[in-house]
Amino acid sequence: MSDILIATRGAGSVLVEAGYALAGLPLQIEYMDYTAPGPELARLVRLNPLRQVPTLLRADGTVLTESAAILLHLAETQPQARLMPAMDDPRRAEFLRWLFFINTAIYPTFTYGDKPQQWVEGEAAGKQLRASTDRRREECWLQLESSLTPAPWMMGTDFSLLDLYVGVMSHWRPRHIWFGNHCPKLHAVALEVDAKPELADVWKRNFRKTEIA
Numbered sequence: 001m002s003d004i005l006i007a008t009r010g011a012g013s014v015l016v017e018a019g020y021a022l023a024g025l026p027l028q029i030e031y032m033d034y035t036a037p038g039p040e041l042a043r044l045v046r047l048n049p050l051r052q053v054p055t056l057l058r059a060d061g062t063v064l065t066e067s068a069a070i071l072l073h074l075a076e077t078q079p080q081a082r083l084m085p086a087m088d089d090p091r092r093a094e095f096l097r098w099l100f101f102i103n104t105a106i107y108p109t110f111t112y113g114d115k116p117q118q119w120v121e122g123e124a125a126g127k128q129l130r131a132s133t134d135r136r137r138e139e140c141w142l143q144l145e146s147s148l149t150p151a152p153w154m155m156g157t158d159f160s161l162l163d164l165y166v167g168v169m170s171h172w173r174p175r176h177i178w179f180g181n182h183c184p185k186l187h188a189v190a191l192e193v194d195a196k197p198e199l200a201d202v203w204k205r206n207f208r209k210t211e212i213a
Ligand SMILES: N[C@@H](CCC(=O)N[C@@H](CS)C(=O)NCC(=O)O)C(=O)O
Pocket: 011, 012, 013, 034, 050, 051, 052, 053, 054, 065, 066, 067, 068, 103, 107, 110, 111
């Protein structure tokens, strides 16, 4: 029996779809729309009170949430997939730093900026929250851009989960064109990730049209 991923096309669950594809593991994907009220959302909330995808139902009956937890566990249990620097690799600490930077500084900007009316009252406050979280996200990406020199991957010669996050998140606001103009090194990584043949089916399922320019 394979793990079951509760997913929304184009959302953070793409990261897990891609991780499983790179590890060559079977995965049953159940797509739903996390923004649409109904029985599928009610089930998601029961499994993950944060009502977020990815939510993973593991073959052993346990539930796993948080993309980084799911992917780090995958990397640990599937070392042949080489999804992160090994324990004794000097780049490991830096890898962890930026993985958590993306997850704790960048990802929440979507949580609070995507649906600002969930967090503040009034149109003006909503617009302000949207704008400030968008700005904060751009600042974070610029910090990452100036901190690492991909060659060709974020951690140097070896692909890692960091590349996956950059690749997937470049499809989201501020999107590829902004990355091309402001973060050319990250943009180059995103293009390489999008071109990975092992991930072609994942992209097809999730991003109708890649708006890379
Ligand atoms: N920290 C979580 C964030 C997941 C997340 O924010 N997913 C979005 C879709 S990309 C979501 O489900 N948003 C709905 C919500 O937060 O209400 C993770 O890394 O898995």
